[in-house]
Amino acid sequence: MPELPEVETTRRKLLPLFVGKRLxxxxHRDPRxxxxxxxxxxxxxxxIRRRGKFLLFALTEGWEMVVHLGMTGGFRLERSPHTRVAFQLEDREIFFHDPRRFGRIWVVRKGDYQKIPLLLQLGPEPLSEDFRFHEFWLGLKGSQKPLKALLLEQRLAAxxxxxxxxxxxxxxxxQYTSKRGTTPLGWTCAHVDGQVPIGGGPHGTAYPTHQRLEA
Structure with a gap:
């Protein structure tokens, strides 16, 4: 599944293709x-901005198009057997490609995410100024859930x-032991914060559909 670095890569590649253009x-054939x-x-x-794994397209007249890539979603310049949505712009067509069909698109009033609860519940971005190491540490320390499950919830780090x-x-x-408080949470915090920009190269590590935007 595309994660923060891959979605950010997609956002940057979409900017010259979409911004300033009229949709x-x-x-598509799937209104659900x-x-x-x-x-x-x-x-x-x-x-176009990014929040966690969501892409937020700011539209005129107060609308916003929210895109989640799911597991295999990405944008392409050519139609494929897995094209799910075709975006007709003023100067070209761009295609949303998604073999496993977990991607989603919503068009809502700007900032009205009541129909997208995961977006409402997102915590701070790991590399943003809003990310507080101590608050993240307290969130981990105060839970009985497995560390990985907590990280994947998106509430502590989007x-x-x-x-x-x-x-x-x-x-x-x-160190997974039965004694509460023995896990080195401070190290976990530091490595979550430090791991995100490392990735697997300039585009990240996940499924490569996000890299298919070159003309």
Whole structure:
């Protein structure tokens, strides 16, 4: 599944393709996965930001298009057998490719995420100024859940998935014992914060669909 670095890579590649362009039509056959996309038609894309693993397209007239790539979602410049959504822009078509069909799209009023509870519950970004080491440490220390499960919940650190959670815990070498408080949580915090930018190269480590935007 694309994680924080892969989604950020996708965002940066989408900027010159979408920003300033008008969305003429969004073509798909699955209104359950791609909700209210007709609201985006005719709107101009003003910017794209990322929150955790979500891409947030700022549209004119107060609308926002929220995209989650799921496990295998990504954008391409050509249609494929796994194309799920076709974005017709003023100057080109861009295709959302998703073999396993876990990706989602919502078009909502800007900031109204009531229908997207996971987005509402996201914690701070690991590399942002809002991330507080001590608060993260307290969140881990105050729970009886396994460390990896806590990291994957997204409440303590947004955007961390299986790959980076595994790598952070491997580097932290937590000691799983029956005595509460013996796990070196401080090391876990440090390695979660330090693991995200390391990745597996300039684009991250996950499934490579996010790298298919070169013209």
């Amino acid at each position: 003429l039509q969004l073509e 996965r791609y909700r209210h996309t007709e609201r985006a038609e005719g709107q101009r894309v003003e910017g 955007g961390v998935g299986n790959i980076y959670a595994d790598e952070a815990l491997f580097r932290a070498r937590p």
